[in-house]
Amino acid sequence: MNTTWYCTDCETQIETEEIDEHEREGHHVRGAMQPERLIGNDPWNINVHDESQEGQ
Numbered sequence: 001m002n003t004t005w006y007c008t009d010c011e012t013q014i015e016t017e018e019i020d021e022h023e024r025e026g027h028h029v030r031g032a033m034q035p036e037r038l039i040g041n042d043p044w045n046i047n048v049h050d051e052s053q054e055g056q
Contacts, residue, residue: 002034 005014009027022029 002036004032004034006030006032 003016005016005019006012007014007018007022007027007029010022014022014029019029
């Protein structure tokens, strides 16, 4: 998984090492996780074409 961190008070993307500093200053930090690769049965892969369901 790749994680991207954002400080919503500064409205910028921050590095993982900067999280504690921003939170000490009272800022709100959010993280977004993204898979490194998509696999057909993963819930975030919404464009999967399931051939086993064809013709039913």
